Amino acid sequence: MPKQKLHPLPSAAFQILLSLAGEDLHGYGIMRQVADQTNGRIRLGPGTLYSSIQTLLEEKFIEEVDQREDAKLGNERRRYYRLTLAGRKLARSEAERLADLLRVARTKKILRGDYV
Amino acid sequence: MSEKIYALLLRLYPSRFRAEYGEEALQLFRDRARDERGFFPTLRLWLDLLADLAISVPSEYFHAQPAFIVSPVRQHLDGTPSFFLLENESPRLGALLFGSVLSLLAIATVSVLNGHGASYRPLGASVAQSHPNAARSSAFGRLAPQRAADSEQEILASQQPTTAANALIEGDAEPGSSQSSFLLMLRRFGLVKPHALQPRPHSVARAMVESVTLDSAERHRVIDGAIANLKQHYVDPDVARKTADALLAHEKSGDDETATNRPALAYLLTRQIRDVSHDMHLEVVYSQAALPEHPRESTPEDLARYRKAMEQQHCVFEKAEVLPHNIGYLKLNFFPDASVCQSAATAAMASLNRVDAIIFDLRDNMGGFPSMVTLIAGYLFDHPEYMYSPREAPTLQSWTSSPVPGNRLADKPVYVLTSARTISGAEEFCYDLKMLKRATLVGETTRGSAHAGVFHRIDDHFGMGIPEVRPINPYAKTDWEGTGVDPDVKVKAADALETAVKLAQSKLRKK
Numbered sequence: 220m221p222k223q224k225l226h227p228l229p230s231a232a233f234q235i236l237l238s239l240a241g242e243d244l245h246g247y248g249i250m251r252q253v254a255d256q257t258n259g260r261i262r263l264g265p266g267t268l269y270s271s272i273q274t275l276l277e278e279k280f281i282e283e284v285d286q287r288e289d290a291k292l293g294n295e296r297r298r299y300y301r302l303t304l305a306g307r308k309l310a311r312s313e314a315e316r317l318a319d320l321l322r323v324a325r326t327k328k329i330l331r332g333d334y335v
Numbered sequence: 336m337s338e339k340i341y342a343l344l345l346r347l348y349p350s351r352f353r354a355e356y357g358e359e360a361l362q363l364f365r366d367r368a369r370d371e372r373g374f375f376p377t378l379r380l381w382l383d384l385l386a387d388l389a390i391s392v393p394s395e396y397f398h399a400q401p402a403f404i405v406s407p408v409r410q411h412l413d414g415t416p417s418f419f420l421l422e423n424e425s426p427r428l429g430a431l432l433f434g435s436v437l438s439l440l441a442i443a444t445v446s447v448l449n450g451h452g453a454s455y456r457p458l459g460a461s462v463a464q465s466h467p468n469a470a471r472s473s474a475f476g477r478l479a480p481q482r483a484a485d486s487e488q489e490i491l492a493s494q495q496p497t498t499a500a501n502a503l504i505e506g507d508a509e510p511g512s513s514q515s516s517f518l519l520m521l522r523r524f525g526l527v528k529p530h531a532l533q534p535r536p537h538s539v540a541r542a543m544v545e546s547v548t549l550d551s552a553e554r555h556r557v558i559d560g561a562i563a564n565l566k567q568h569y570v571d572p573d574v575a576r577k578t579a580d581a582l583l584a585h586e587k588s589g590d591d592e593t594a595t596n597r598p599a600l601a602y603l604l605t606r607q608i609r610d611v612s613h614d615m616h617l618e619v620v621y622s623q624a625a626l627p628e629h630p631r632e633s634t635p636e637d638l639a640r641y642r643k644a645m646e647q648q649h650c651v652f653e654k655a656e657v658l659p660h661n662i663g664y665l666k667l668n669f670f671p672d673a674s675v676c677q678s679a680a681t682a683a684m685a686s687l688n689r690v691d692a693i694i695f696d697l698r699d700n701m702g703g704f705p706s707m708v709t710l711i712a713g714y715l716f717d718h719p720e721y722m723y724s725p726r727e728a729p730t731l732q733s734w735t736s737s738p739v740p741g742n743r744l745a746d747k748p749v750y751v752l753t754s755a756r757t758i759s760g761a762e763e764f765c766y767d768l769k770m771l772k773r774a775t776l777v778g779e780t781t782r783g784s785a786h787a788g789v790f791h792r793i794d795d796h797f798g799m800g801i802p803e804v805r806p807i808n809p810y811a812k813t814d815w816e817g818t819g820v821d822p823d824v825k826v827k828a829a830d831a832l833e834t835a836v837k838l839a840q841s842k843l844r845k846k
Contacts, residue, residue, distance in 0.1 A: 246359050246362070246363050247362070247363050247366040247367070250363065250367075258647055262383050263387075264383050264384055264386065264387020264388070264390075264391065265356075265359070265360035265361075265363045265364060265384070265387065266348065266360065266387045266388060266390070266391030266392065266395070267387050267390060267391045268363070269352070269355075269356035269359055269360055270352065270356075270391050270394065270395055272356075273352070273355065273356065292366060295362060297362070298359065311699075315756075318701045321701075323622070323624070326622075326626075326790045326798065327626065327627060328632065328633065329633065329637065
């Protein structure tokens with residue numbers, strides 16, 4: 220049975236993809252980055268975070284890079300994750316879908332005056 | 336202590352999840368507990384954790400699938416049955432029960448269908464029976480369900496909006512020769528171009544049902560609406576009249592009956608209108624979602640929300656940095672409203688003021704406001720320049736406010752990176768700078784959408800883009816609508832930055 224967990228793309232998974240667009244991060248790094256990029260609106264809990272990571276890994280949208288220490292967070296070794304090309308494409312297509320929504324918002328005059 | 340409690344709570348998750356991520360989850364808990372001290376942060380942490388448990392534990396069980404271990408005998412031949420073993424687990428009782436019920440249901444369905452096969456008629460057909468075109472409509476009705484399934488598979492495979500539109504049209508087209516010519520015609524005129532208002536893949540199945548019900552009364556109503564809107568709003572009354580006559584003639588001669596679904600009708604009418612008017616900015620669009628009759632005017636609260644969202648995202652000035660050899664690089668994914676984002680734009684440009692060459696990366700730019708296009712272009716000239724926009728009649732704001740005090744970029748080489756996704760307002764930036772010979776465009780031909788028309792509603796699902804003004808284009812008869820802006824240096828979008836950097840370096844060396 221094929222997994223359809225990422226279809227449609229859940230918000231948490233999209234946020235994780237976005238958080239990894241800049242640099243490789245470990246789990247806690249992703250959580251903080253997501254909180255930053257949503258102004259604290261979304262704080263991913265461990266369960267949601269790692270189950271999303273698990274699915275994204277299985278579908279090869281992200282990959283595990285290596286285990287290393289984060290100097291700022293003590294000497295525990297941490298798994299780092301990286302966005303794959305497919306993941307970048309997925310994030311882009313989701314962003315384009317949102318852009319299309321924006322365009323509809325304009326035609327309905329919810330957002331006015333822009334080209335979008 | 337609290338870590339122990341959380342470790343206990345973690346036992347609620349399936350064993351596979353715990354084995355894989357249990358330690359990581361605990362580590363994340365420790366990190367947060369260390370960083371979020373004090374009564375309220377701790378309270379928030381625990382509320383977060385409980386909410387997280389409530390959501391993710393059920394979903395983990397719901398999605399949990401035992402891993403397959405590789406089949407003992409590897410079979411690579413297509414069509415050969417192969418076996419996979421479930422790792423260490425026998426199917427749960429619930430799964431067995433669910434499986435049996437499902438099998439019984441499947442058997443029951445097949446036998447019922449067998450018994451009633453002759454009298455079975457899908458929904459579309461019975462609805463269409465009462466219609467004058469009964470014979471034809473019911474043919475589509477029978478055709479639709481099977482084709483819908485086919486098309487959906489195609490879509491799942493490719494995920495391309497273009498394919499979605501294709502499949503949609505294919506799914507409803509008449510079988511036989513007329514189908515192929517119909518499709519060819521649609522393709523030839525670029526009518527399968529993805530559009531914001533076209534249905535998206537996930538809604539295709541519903542669109543199928545909906546679109547087979549297009550009848551001649553609705554067709555007539557849409558054509559009438561299009562004609563009325565053209566006559567009332569189009570900038571050139573003579574052309575509006577000629578176009579309206581052509582639409583009527585097409586309707587009379589039965590040309591429009593080839594459009595058997597709503598998106599196809601929108602495409603066909605757009606083509607007919609553009610054939611006569613030669614105006615690429617005119618279009619008829621179909622929206623699957625109902626268009627509101629009285630669009631809500633935007634309120635001060637909307638504006639405040641927009642302003643706040645923009646400020647939070649630093650007005651989407653994605654990246655402003657100085658690359659080696661003192662080449663400035665500004666990545667812009669949107670041209671935000673200058674009245675909201677002027678200070679962010681000024682700051683970004685000021686941070687690049689001392690570079691020797693500047694690269695604007697518009698490869699992911701979705702368009703935006705002409706006011707921001709003009710504001711940024713202003714830094715590239717030492718005298719006011721007219722920024723042509725096909726959407727607005729010229730005003731004082733159409734000229735750049737060059738020279739910008741303190742600015743040193745007016746005589747520096749400019750490169751603009753483009754891709755096939757660069758669209759709308761971003762194309763205005765490309766087009767004007769190219770026409771003014773102020774920038775070298777590097778990358779791919781842009782998307783080719785000016786969005787110059789004002790949207791008018793025809794009915795719940797159809798609307799039109801109609802240009803209400805026609806600013807004179809100082810450079811050519813046509814702008815980039817339908818064609819895009821061609822780059823000066825054609826390379827793949829992915830290689831555009833590297834190419835532009837090399838071009839800039841060699842230009843700077845020659846100086």
